[in-house]
Amino acid sequence: MNQQKSVLKVGLAGLGVVGSEVARQLTTRSVALGAAAGCELRLVAIAARDRMANRGFNTSTMMWVESAADMAAIEELDIVVEMIGGSEGVALDIVRNALVAGKHVVTANKALLAHHGSELATLAEENDVGLLFEASVAGGIPAIKTLREGLAGNEFSRVSGILNGTCNYILTRMEKTGEAFDNVLAEAQNLGYAEAEPSLDVDGIDAAHKLTLLGAIAFGQKPNFDAVFIQGIRDVAAVDFTYANKLGFRIKLVGVAEPGMAPRMQTCLLPLNCQLAKVNGVLNAVEFHGSPIGGTLSIGQGAGAGATASAVLADLIDIGRGRITLPFGRPVAELSEINSTRKQDGEDTPFYLRLMVVDQPGVLADVTKVLQNHQISVESLLQQGRSPDDVVPLVMTTHETSGTALASALVAIETLEAVRARPVAMPILPDEVEG
Ligand SMILES: NC(=O)c1ccc[n+]([C@@H]2O[C@H](COP(=O)([O-])OP(=O)(O)OC[C@H]3O[C@@H](n4cnc5c(N)ncnc54)[C@H](OP(=O)(O)O)[C@@H]3O)[C@@H](O)[C@H]2O)c1
Numbered sequence: 001m002n003q004q005k006s007v008l009k010v011g012l013a014g015l016g017v018v019g020s021e022v023a024r025q026l027t028t029r030s031v032a033l034g035a036a037a038g039c040e041l042r043l044v045a046i047a048a049r050d051r052m053a054n055r056g057f058n059t060s061t062m063m064w065v066e067s068a069a070d071m072a073a074i075e076e077l078d079i080v081v082e083m084i085g086g087s088e089g090v091a092l093d094i095v096r097n098a099l100v101a102g103k104h105v106v107t108a109n110k111a112l113l114a115h116h117g118s119e120l121a122t123l124a125e126e127n128d129v130g131l132l133f134e135a136s137v138a139g140g141i142p143a144i145k146t147l148r149e150g151l152a153g154n155e156f157s158r159v160s161g162i163l164n165g166t167c168n169y170i171l172t173r174m175e176k177t178g179e180a181f182d183n184v185l186a187e188a189q190n191l192g193y194a195e196a197e198p199s200l201d202v203d204g205i206d207a208a209h210k211l212t213l214l215g216a217i218a219f220g221q222k223p224n225f226d227a228v229f230i231q232g233i234r235d236v237a238a239v240d241f242t243y244a245n246k247l248g249f250r251i252k253l254v255g256v257a258e259p260g261m262a263p264r265m266q267t268c269l270l271p272l273n274c275q276l277a278k279v280n281g282v283l284n285a286v287e288f289h290g291s292p293i294g295g296t297l298s299i300g301q302g303a304g305a306g307a308t309a310s311a312v313l314a315d316l317i318d319i320g321r322g323r324i325t326l327p328f329g330r331p332v333a334e335l336s337e338i339n340s341t342r343k344q345d346g347e348d349t350p351f352y353l354r355l356m357v358v359d360q361p362g363v364l365a366d367v368t369k370v371l372q373n374h375q376i377s378v379e380s381l382l383q384q385g386r387s388p389d390d391v392v393p394l395v396m397t398t399h400e401t402s403g404t405a406l407a408s409a410l411v412a413i414e415t416l417e418a419v420r421a422r423p424v425a426m427p428i429l430p431d432e433v434e435g
Contacts, residue, residue, distance in 0.1 A: 008037070008320055009076050011045035013068040013094050014083030018108055018135070019048070020055045021305035022081060022312045027057050033313060037320025045074055072097030079104045079319055081312065087111035099123035099131065104324070106315040108135035108308055110209035117216065117223035118335065121327040130324035132315035137210040138163060138284040140300035140307030142314070147217045147288065148329040154290035156218040160256045160429075163265075164207035165282035165302045166194045167233050167253040171267075172280040175241040175250065181234060193282060203232035207255055208265040214286070215257030217329050220336060227340035229264040229403070235424050236267055240354060243382055243395045244269050247352070250277040254429060262343035264403075267426050269352050274431030344403035350379060350428040351406055355394045355413065356421040359387050363394065363418040370416070374409040376401045391420045397428065 010026065012019055026033065026043045034040045046059060047068035065071050068090050071080050080098035082105060084091045091112050098105050100123060107113070113120065113133055124131035137143045138161070142150075147159065162168050166188060173184045185202065188194035200206045208228045216223040233253050244251050249269035254276065257263040270277040275297050279285040284302030289295045301307035318324065328335060357363045368378055382395040398406070410423045 005039055005078065007040040007042050008078045008316075009042050009044045010079045010081060010316070011047075011065070011071045011074055011077040012043060012081045012083060013047045013065070013071050013090075014085070015046060015048040015053075015055045016083065017305050018308045018312070019081070019083030020057065021309040022083065023055065024057045025309055025313055033317065037317040039320045041316050041320060045071060045077060047071055069093040069097065072101045072103060077103055079106060079316065081105075081316075082107040082109060082112075083312075085109055085111070087115040092116060095120055095131075096123065099127055099129060102127050102129055104130040104132070104319050106132045106135075106312055106319070108133070108139070108312060110136035110206070110213060114209040114212040114223055114225040117213065117328065118332050122332045124327055125331060130319055131327040132318060132324070133213070133327070134315050135308045135311035137213055138286060138300065138302045139304070139311045140302065141284060141286055141298045142311070143214065143286045143298065144217065145314075146286070146298060147214060148325060151288055151290065151293060151296075152329065154288075154293050156259065156288065156290040158256065158258050158289040159214050159218045159286065160254055160276070160289075161211070161214070161286035162252055162276060162279050162284055163210040163255050163286070163302065164201055164204070164253060165284055166198070166201040167204070167207065168279065168284070169193050169282045170202070171233060171236065171251055171253065174236065174238060175245075178238050178241070180238055181236060202234055204230045204253060204265045204267075205232075207253060208263070211255035211257055211263045211265050214255070215263040215338075216335065218257060218288075219259045220328075220330055220334065221338050222332070222335040223328070224338050224340070227262045227338040227343060229262055229266070229343040231266045233267050235422075237354075237424070239393050240352075240424065240426075243354065243393070244352065245272075246382065247380070247397065248272055249352070249428065251426065252277065252279075256346055256429070258346055260339065261346050262338050262340040264344065264346055269426055269428040271431040277431075342402075342404050344407060346403070348400040348402050349430075350400055351398045352426045352428055353396050353398065354424040355419055356391050357394045358418045358420060359390055359392045360418055363416075366416050366418065367394070367413055370412045371398070371409055373412070374401075374405045376405060376409055403427070
């Protein structure tokens with residue numbers, strides 16, 4: 001480890017939203033950051049695609065690396081910061097090469113770690129270097145450090161959270177305005193909160209990458225993105241917010257990781273009085289449940305240049321001070337495999353169901369019969385504004401059931417003659433940290 005050095009030389013690959021802010025911080029606040037790190041953190045090499053772009057910091061003293069994957073071959077570098085993104089390609093090459101070359105790596109790349117975390121953590125162990133990724137989960141919340149260090153003495157029963165600001169913004173706006181998903185998505189795109197190609201966010205994939213990492217650390221599991229059950233927010237309609245509110249709930253995209261189960265990223269109903277339900281707009285939140293801590297909640301900015309660069313700087317300071325821990329809190333050889341045979345099943349939970357049905361006599365009896373055949377019982381039923389022969393929402397909540405049983409019942413319900421659209425189902429989560 002390099003903690004005795006008076007200067008740590010840093011190479012930065014990727015000068016976009018996050019990378020350029022990291023560079024601005026390193027170049028304009030070098031004295032303060034040096035004092036925190038116990039050594040100078042000197043940015044000496046940079047790489048991106050467009051050499052001529054104005055990055056908002058002085059690049060004249062830095063080496064421009066033509067091919068970012070060659071960053072690791074620069075002998076004098078102590079640390080390589082990967083800020084390009086993507087689970088494959090150049091980001092993977094840079095991180096692999098840097099670890100093998102004995103350089104510490106700092107990254108914000110959750111996709112890379114969710115897919116290749118075990119391999120990369122093994123390389124870090126073998127080469128006795130750090131692989132630090134605080135910025136990859138909810139940048140403004142020190143979620144990784146909280147789990148891996150601050151709460152390391154706990155036995156976790158559950159880690160859950162709102163891990164995607166774009167989805168949380170869209171759901172918050174849909175509830176507030178009564179607008180349809182497509183309209184609110186367009187608004188989020190105009191404001192720069194959603195990408196032109198939004199599927200990584202709205203299909204729950206980005207949040208599931210982050211949940212993969214939290215679950216791995218909390219429960220000593222090998223990060224395995226393919227084992228995560230994922231259901232994004234596209235199916236939520238404005239009418240669901242009205243019904244959820246009548247029933248005392250709010251709709252959120254929530255990730256849940258529990259011991260011995262596959263992590264699940266799902267659009268859920270949360271009781272209005274629980275803390276997570278009050279986290280609105282682009283904010284993120286992570287709830288930790290365990291013994292002896294009980295429950296605790298962290299809320300903050302999940303993305304953006306400032307919040308993400310703040311986490312990257314914390315990792316660089318840790319390297320400076322020699323505070324380098326195993327990436328997932330324990331050696332890779334001690335991490336278990338996730339059992340993903342029934343990946344939509346966590347603890348049994350009640351569900352919210354919305355069916356679009358032709359309002360005819362006998363519909364309800366047909367639906368409840370299918371549910372009974374799958375050992376699912378109905379707890380409450382809401383149907384308002386009867387409109388014979390029109391298609392109307394039929395909303396119900398069930399008693400506790402497994403996701404697998406419900407999925408199979410929904411396949412049968414969809415085939416009923418009166419059912420005119422794919423049923424929408426969302427689990428109802430308990431309120432473990434009340435506000
Ligand atoms: N943005 C956020 O709020 C946020 C939050 C948390 C985590 N992250 C993570 O941080 C990482 C960076 O995100 P970002 O938002 O900063 O991305 P970004 O703005 O799209 O920047 C990506 C950078 O990578 C460079 N790049 C792309 N392909 C390259 C290649 N083949 N060779 C060299 N350079 C290449 C681009 O170069 P050019 O500029 O020349 O095109 C650009 O500078 C990702 O892993 C992301 O998931 C981002």
